[in-house]
Amino acid sequence: MCNTCGCNVTDGNRHLLAPAPNQRVLGNSPARILNGLLEHNDRQAGLNRARLAAEGVLTINLMSSPGSGKTALLEATIRQLGGRLRVAVIEGDLETENDADRIRALGIPAHQITTGTACHLDAHLVQGALDRLDLSKLDVLFIENVGNLVCPASFDLGHHRNVTLLSVTEGDDKPAKYPVMFRAADLMLLTKTDLLPYLTEFSPERAEDCLRKLASRSPVMPVSAKTGDGMADWLDWLDGEVDHYRQLRQSGATQRPRVQSEGRTLHATTGPEIVFKPVGFSPLSA
Amino acid sequence: MHELSLCQNLIDQLNALVRQHGALAVSRVEVQAGPLSGVEPQLLETAFLMAREGTVAANAELFIESPAPRVACPDCGTESTVTANNLTCPQCGSVDTTLTGGHELILARVELISEQDPQTS
Numbered sequence: 294m295c296n297t298c299g300c301n302v303t304d305g306n307r308h309l310l311a312p313a314p315n316q317r318v319l320g321n322s323p324a325r326i327l328n329g330l331l332e333h334n335d336r337q338a339g340l341n342r343a344r345l346a347a348e349g350v351l352t353i354n355l356m357s358s359p360g361s362g363k364t365a366l367l368e369a370t371i372r373q374l375g376g377r378l379r380v381a382v383i384e385g386d387l388e389t390e391n392d393a394d395r396i397r398a399l400g401i402p403a404h405q406i407t408t409g410t411a412c413h414l415d416a417h418l419v420q421g422a423l424d425r426l427d428l429s430k431l432d433v434l435f436i437e438n439v440g441n442l443v444c445p446a447s448f449d450l451g452h453h454r455n456v457t458l459l460s461v462t463e464g465d466d467k468p469a470k471y472p473v474m475f476r477a478a479d480l481m482l483l484t485k486t487d488l489l490p491y492l493t494e495f496s497p498e499r500a501e502d503c504l505r506k507l508a509s510r511s512p513v514m515p516v517s518a519k520t521g522d523g524m525a526d527w528l529d530w531l532d533g534e535v536d537h538y539r540q541l542r543q544s545g546a547t548q549r550p551r552v553q554s555e556g557r558t559l560h561a562t563t564g565p566e567i568v569f570k571p572v573g574f575s576p577l578s579a
Numbered sequence: 580m581h582e583l584s585l586c587q588n589l590i591d592q593l594n595a596l597v598r599q600h601g602a603l604a605v606s607r608v609e610v611q612a613g614p615l616s617g618v619e620p621q622l623l624e625t626a627f628l629m630a631r632e633g634t635v636a637a638n639a640e641l642f643i644e645s646p647a648p649r650v651a652c653p654d655c656g657t658e659s660t661v662t663a664n665n666l667t668c669p670q671c672g673s674v675d676t677t678l679t680g681g682h683e684l685i686l687a688r689v690e691l692i693s694e695q696d697p698q699t700s
Contacts, residue, residue, distance in 0.1 A: 503664070505674050507666050508667055508674055510675070565687055568607075570690050572603060572693070
């Protein structure tokens with residue numbers, strides 16, 4: 294879908310598609326040439342991260358397939374926290390305010406981003422959502438990304454941690470099928486575990502094994518938002534991340550997702566090799 | 580994923596290279612896109628066919644190389660070629676490997692059509 298319909302063009306990045314004749318700098322490295330769009334996104338993500346740091350808001354990006362229980366997890370989390378941490382939610386969907394309404398019903402501030410046709414959130418869209426929230430009154434901001442196991446993994450939003458959900462109604466080999474997404478996970482939650490007795494073909498061990506094969510030591514936690522099983526471990530992880538983020542912030546540092554912190558600079562080289570062909574040369578006749 | 584936007588950025592850059600070198604058009608573009616770059620070569624090709632219409636690259640062919648993922652192992656000190664969904668060390672089984680290849684997204688080589696060869700003039 295994304296290759297042909299331009300569904301990655303969002304209100305947040307549409308302006309990048311217009312020609313900007315005076316902005317091109319010749320001599321860019323090839324990585325920067327092809328990463329141009331992502332670089333612009335990454336710049337905005339950096340600004341978002343600095344803004345969140347100024348207010349001390351730990352920001353967690355929730356990613357998964359559609360229907361794996363992201364909103365249900367947030368509802369259960371908000372109920373169990375009982376106001377212990379000040380929380381807000383940014384919801385990303387193609388259409389409707391449904392998810393934000395569910396969060397607001399619990400008395401928690403929520404901003405819904407409707408992306409239209411775009412299959413992921415980007416840093417510019419999140420910037421707009423940050424404008425609508427009072428960050429000074431928050432400890433934790435959850436960003437519920439558009440349900441999609443492909444595109445969201447490639448866009449830094451300025452967040453600090455990636456949490457990827459895998460529901461037991463999906464295949465336990467999802468990490469092997471979507472390595473870019475699951476490699477980015479700082480925590481993998483196996484959700485809807487109350488259904489495990491009925492879904493004997495799903496093996497939590499196999500799911501974890503698939504994650505380990507991506508050279509990831511990220512924790513794996515089973516949770517059921519419905520019964521509350523495993524919620525304590527998830528909340529412990531969250532508390533640990535809040536504490537760690539506060540410590541980092543006191544020393545002037547910030548937190549980044551594990552994989553994105555590797556950076557995209559690995560491939561910076563000197564520029565593409567340029568070869569000249571005479572007029573009349575046609576690749577078809579070559 | 581975002582292959583069409585990447586191609587539109589690529590076309591912008593090709594425009595800049597054509598202007599910089601006083602060339603007439605682009606005849607060939609070579610890109611490296613590894614399996615872990617988040618870019619699907621086939622989708623990139625399709626997107627390029629759309630994006631090149633009416634541009635300096637209208638008649639250019641796109642060649643995409645997809646370098647295999649490689650990992651360096653801190654435990655046994657080896658570097659190995661692996662597959663995208665198994666990045667553990669094939670020598671010792673370590674999970675603590677570092678990705679050294681396979682996530683490239685590089686414009687490697689561009690052929691420009693030029694009235695005179697700037698290298699000999």
